Amino acid sequence: MTTIIQARSFTIDLPEAGHARPVINGITLDVVAGSCLGIVGESGSGKSLFSRALLGSFPEDAEVSGTLRLGAVELTSAAPETVRALRQNDVGMIYQDPRASINPVHRIEDFLIEGVVQAGMLSRSEARERAIALLRRMRLQEPEAVMRRYPDELSGGMLQRVMIAGALIAEPSVLLCDEATTALDVTTQAEIVALLNELRVELGVTLIFVTHDLELAGELCDTLCVLYAGEVMELGPTAEVLSSPRHPYTAALLESTPRLTGDATRALPSIPGVVLPLSSAAPGCVFADRCRFVTEQCTSGRIDLVTVAPGRRSRCVFDHLPEEQR
Amino acid sequence: MNGPLGVIRFIAGRLAAALLTVWATTFIVFSSLFLVPGDPLAVLLRGRRPTPELVERLREEYGLDDPFLVRYADWLSGLLRGDLGYSIQFQTDVGNLLAARLPITAWLVGYAAIIILVVGLAVGSWSALTRSPNVDRGILIATSALSAVPAFVAALVLLLVFSGVLGWFPAFGAGDDSFLSRLEHLTLPAVALSLTYLGLIARVTRSSLKQELTSDHVVVARSRGLGAAYVFRHHVLRNALNPILSYAGILVAGLLVTSQLVEFAFGVPGMGSLLVESVRSIDFAVVQIVTIVIVLAFVVTNTIVDLLAPLINPRLRGKGAR
Amino acid sequence: MIPADTRLLRVPRRVGDRSTRRVGFVLACGVVALAVVMAIGAPLLAPFDPLAVNLRLINAAPGTDGHLLGTDASGRDILSRLMHGAQTSLLGPLIAVLVASGLGIALGALAAWQGGWTDQVISRVIEFLFSFPGLLAAVFTVALFGPGFLAPAIGIAIAYAPAIARLTRTVILQERDKLYVKAELALGFRGIRVLTRSVMPNALPIVLSLSVLSFGYALIDLAALSYLGLGVQAPQPDWGVMLNESTSSMLQGAWWVMAAPAIVIILVVVSVNIIGEALLARRQEVLR
Ligand SMILES: Nc1ncnc2c1ncn2[C@@H]1O[C@H](COP(=O)(O)OP(=O)(O)OP(=O)(O)O)[C@@H](O)[C@H]1O
Ligand code: SF4
Ligand SMILES: [Mg+2]
Numbered sequence: 001m002t003t004i005i006q007a008r009s010f011t012i013d014l015p016e017a018g019h020a021r022p023v024i025n026g027i028t029l030d031v032v033a034g035s036c037l038g039i040v041g042e043s044g045s046g047k048s049l050f051s052r053a054l055l056g057s058f059p060e061d062a063e064v065s066g067t068l069r070l071g072a073v074e075l076t077s078a079a080p081e082t083v084r085a086l087r088q089n090d091v092g093m094i095y096q097d098p099r100a101s102i103n104p105v106h107r108i109e110d111f112l113i114e115g116v117v118q119a120g121m122l123s124r125s126e127a128r129e130r131a132i133a134l135l136r137r138m139r140l141q142e143p144e145a146v147m148r149r150y151p152d153e154l155s156g157g158m159l160q161r162v163m164i165a166g167a168l169i170a171e172p173s174v175l176l177c178d179e180a181t182t183a184l185d186v187t188t189q190a191e192i193v194a195l196l197n198e199l200r201v202e203l204g205v206t207l208i209f210v211t212h213d214l215e216l217a218g219e220l221c222d223t224l225c226v227l228y229a230g231e232v233m234e235l236g237p238t239a240e241v242l243s244s245p246r247h248p249y250t251a252a253l254l255e256s257t258p259r260l261t262g263d264a265t266r267a268l269p270s271i272p273g274v275v276l277p278l279s280s281a282a283p284g285c286v287f288a289d290r291c292r293f294v295t296e297q298c299t300s301g302r303i304d305l306v307t308v309a310p311g312r313r314s315r316c317v318f319d320h321l322p323e324e325q326r
Numbered sequence: 327m328n329g330p331l332g333v334i335r336f337i338a339g340r341l342a343a344a345l346l347t348v349w350a351t352t353f354i355v356f357s358s359l360f361l362v363p364g365d366p367l368a369v370l371l372r373g374r375r376p377t378p379e380l381v382e383r384l385r386e387e388y389g390l391d392d393p394f395l396v397r398y399a400d401w402l403s404g405l406l407r408g409d410l411g412y413s414i415q416f417q418t419d420v421g422n423l424l425a426a427r428l429p430i431t432a433w434l435v436g437y438a439a440i441i442i443l444v445v446g447l448a449v450g451s452w453s454a455l456t457r458s459p460n461v462d463r464g465i466l467i468a469t470s471a472l473s474a475v476p477a478f479v480a481a482l483v484l485l486l487v488f489s490g491v492l493g494w495f496p497a498f499g500a501g502d503d504s505f506l507s508r509l510e511h512l513t514l515p516a517v518a519l520s521l522t523y524l525g526l527i528a529r530v531t532r533s534s535l536k537q538e539l540t541s542d543h544v545v546v547a548r549s550r551g552l553g554a555a556y557v558f559r560h561h562v563l564r565n566a567l568n569p570i571l572s573y574a575g576i577l578v579a580g581l582l583v584t585s586q587l588v589e590f591a592f593g594v595p596g597m598g599s600l601l602v603e604s605v606r607s608i609d610f611a612v613v614q615i616v617t618i619v620i621v622l623a624f625v626v627t628n629t630i631v632d633l634l635a636p637l638i639n640p641r642l643r644g645k646g647a648r
Numbered sequence: 649m650i651p652a653d654t655r656l657l658r659v660p661r662r663v664g665d666r667s668t669r670r671v672g673f674v675l676a677c678g679v680v681a682l683a684v685v686m687a688i689g690a691p692l693l694a695p696f697d698p699l700a701v702n703l704r705l706i707n708a709a710p711g712t713d714g715h716l717l718g719t720d721a722s723g724r725d726i727l728s729r730l731m732h733g734a735q736t737s738l739l740g741p742l743i744a745v746l747v748a749s750g751l752g753i754a755l756g757a758l759a760a761w762q763g764g765w766t767d768q769v770i771s772r773v774i775e776f777l778f779s780f781p782g783l784l785a786a787v788f789t790v791a792l793f794g795p796g797f798l799a800p801a802i803g804i805a806i807a808y809a810p811a812i813a814r815l816t817r818t819v820i821l822q823e824r825d826k827l828y829v830k831a832e833l834a835l836g837f838r839g840i841r842v843l844t845r846s847v848m849p850n851a852l853p854i855v856l857s858l859s860v861l862s863f864g865y866a867l868i869d870l871a872a873l874s875y876l877g878l879g880v881q882a883p884q885p886d887w888g889v890m891l892n893e894s895t896s897s898m899l900q901g902a903w904w905v906m907a908a909p910a911i912v913i914i915l916v917v918v919s920v921n922i923i924g925e926a927l928l929a930r931r932q933e934v935l936r
Binding site: 115166 | 541542543544546547548549550551552553556560561564565638639640
């Protein structure tokens with residue numbers, strides 16, 4: 001069990017943008033090599049910022065503190081060459097919109113092999129062979145023909161498979177998926193998730209799976225990190241977090257998730273209110289103004305992420321109370 | 327554009343449109359002579375002594391005794407056979423005049439186009455890539471200012487400074503046929519010719535690059551650890567090329583027309599100064615042909631660009647281009 | 649030459665902050681106003697007769713004997729020639745732009761409002777006319793009608809009309825789809841009334857900004873024609889003519905003979921562009 005990603009009080013602040021609080025605030029977590037970490041949370045919670053940070057990419061003018069390690073590299077202070085080498089060899093990323101993410105004027109082949117060829121890792125023909133093998137693995141029919149195609153000639157689902165193949169060609173140890181399935185229809189979504197799972201099992205790739213969709217996270221992820229307003233609200237084994245959430249925000253998220261199995265006539269609840277705007281800071285819990293259980297203590301002082309059970313952590317005043325009062 | 331049939335249909339469509347434009351140009355250029363109120367012969371003779379020989383020559387040349395459509399058909403079939411008419415001013419076939427003058431103008435325009443592309447792309451890229459807003463603003467102001475300087479003013483200033491004061495370049499003519507002599511004589515004219523359009527191309531390059539630089543796929547390419555230079559060449563510049571290229575037609579036609587001014591200022595015996603001389607001496611046959619040549623250059627360039635566009639940007643293929 | 653593509657005419661965003669832009673705008677208006685005053689008041693204000701030759705004082709440097717900007721190769725006062733020259737130099741482009749705008753707006757409105765075959769035909773003609781650069785059209789007109797003041801201006805007008813027509817058509821098409829037009833038409837107002845009373849007043853400002861910009865380009869093209877000897881004829885003191893005549897002075901080192909009209913032309917053109925672009929920028933969102 002080696003830890004491949006390690007974050008300690010990792011914080012991104014953007015004072016230049018006029019924000020009153022950091023966009024990423026004190027993230028502390030570990031990811032075991034070969035496992036899958038799910039990151040869930042509403043829009044604007046900082047999911048994308050965190051996954052970009054794992055690529056060594058921070059917003060311009062960002063003030064970064066704490067530590068964020070990937071393998072042996074400390075990302076918060078890495079030299080540009082180190083970051084480039086990391087991107088070339090160790091981390092792949094796939095994005096929500098494959099059509100916008102792949103240059104439309106070049107052939108699929110070019111997209112797939114440019115990374116390894118430019119880095120001098122493989123010759124053109126070696127790279128081509130590996131790309132074809134990967135496309136086949138992605139269950140694309142006639143991979144040789146796909147290589148000669150242009151992005152506009154492929155469907156969204158096919159393109160996302162190409163995108164994954166492109167991210168895997170350098171055989172990275174970590175694959176970041178930022179809402180990689182959001183733009184796809186349900187069937188394709190399920191196929192892609194199955195593929196990712198297969199990759200993890202067969203290649204031992206560490207997956208960081210960013211999503212809005214708790215159910216999807218439940219299918220794929222070992223560990224779940226619930227992010228809200230840049231802070232970790234709850235962290236723990238996926239099955240446990242989803243079946244018995246500790247944090248009121250996780251519970252609210254779960255309630256607002258539509259269930260195919262549930263009572264179809266039940267009105268879908270969504271969490272009332274909006275995410276705390278970046279222009280305001282909260283002295284205590286960032287979720288306080290939307291929380292059903294809010295008490296005075298919640299807003300009076302800082303609330304830490306505490307271990308509440310083996311492997312489980314949560315950030316709520318109720319978790320700070322002695323056992324019998326919870 | 328699916329399959330070879332679609333490709334053929336696309337190419338045929340473009341060629342037909344080009345032919346139609348050129349044909350319409352010949353029609354207008356020819357018929358305008360007869361649309362002017364009064365006797366066409368009077369237009370053709372203006373400022374000349376109407377000797378019987380000259381009148382006879384013009385009557386025959388323009389078929390003034392035939393019905394209009396017959397005249398036009400004769401003239402057009404003459405053009406197609408390479409008979410471009412007779413210049414009453416230079417007393418020779420227009421074809422001969424063109425053969426002597428066109429290469430010099432082509433040299434000049436080509437030279438200016440190279441300056442425009444190299445400097446315009448470089449300056450535009452610099453302005454798009456710089457992180458200093460002041461540099462960007464400075465370039466923008468400089469290129470806008472350059473575009474406001476009329477080519478003939480630029481020509482006079484260059485003439486004054488580099489030929490008059492510094493004496494670095496000859497002030498007159500196109501030199502002999504050797505490459506170096508051409509280069510020496512045509513450098514100042516080419517620079518004068520290029521200035522107006524330099525600003526245009528630089529600004530188009532800038533805006534087109536800026537748009538590409540912030541596109542998702544460029545961000546993704548960087549996040550894949552690709553080198554900055556490679557990303558710029560392969561993903562930014564390559565994609566920005568299409569909008570830049572779409573100005574090629576305007577550029578070529580504009581340069582050919584503007585070369586009149588520059589050739590006149592520097593006494594370069596090209597097609598431009600031929601046009602000026604012919605208009606002054608009301609040598610209508612020459613004016614007609616030079617006009618057609620310029621429109622032809624515009625149409626040919628645009629057609630080439632249109633035909634190339636789908637090769638450069640595969641997105642245009644599915645839609646049968648534009 | 650007027651760019652066929654009006655996108656190019658847009659002011660790039662955030663070049664110069666608001667205050668410097670406003671100062672630029674005010675200065676530009678000042679320059680144009682000054683030029684107009686020079687043109688109208690020339691007979692009263694000009695210190696010398698613009699045509700009075702003085703062979704004893706040729707190519708005099710600025711300041712010599714009361715000649716504020718010096719004299720040219722024939723000893724004529726440059727300042728007086730500039731002032732009188734403003735008349736033809738400004739009136740020519742004004743005529744060209746008025747005719748071009750009239751033609752262009754009429755054609756564009758007709759195409760947009762009628763649609764169907766009318767639109768098809770007009771659009772084709774517009775596209776075709778784009779293959780004639782302004783200067784070429786002007787030169788060709790001169791070849792037909794002979795050199796002078798009016799022929800080149802008409803040629804320029806014909807060459808500039810398509811850009812204005814195309815913009816008018818685009819703007820009116822956008823305007824036509826708006827709710828108020830549909831409502832008025834549904835209420836039974838006559839189409840022509842809706843067009844002239846409601847649509848045109850909304851569409852015209854942006855089209856007229858383009859006309860203002862065209863003025864600058866027309867000024868350059870017409871000055872170019874006079875420079876070539878195809879427009880206003882010497883010894884008339886047109887700015888283009890003055891540039892044409894400055895060549896011989898320049899060869900004798902009297903650069904100011906050329907500099908004066910050159911600087912005036914550039915100043916006026918830049919000012920007109922600043923005004924036109926400011927007007928256009930204010931209407932930018934309409935084009936989107
Ligand atoms: N470069 C930047 N400058 C200023 N603010 C930024 C920047 N990038 C992101 N933000 C802000 O940081 C917050 C987190 O953004 P992020 O994109 O990480 O959210 P997300 O969780 O991925 O949301 P979504 O589900 O919509 O993708 C947002 O409020 C965003 O406005
Ligand atoms: S700390 Fe208070 S406000 Fe925050 S989640 Fe817990 S109960 Fe709700
Ligand atoms: Mg996101």
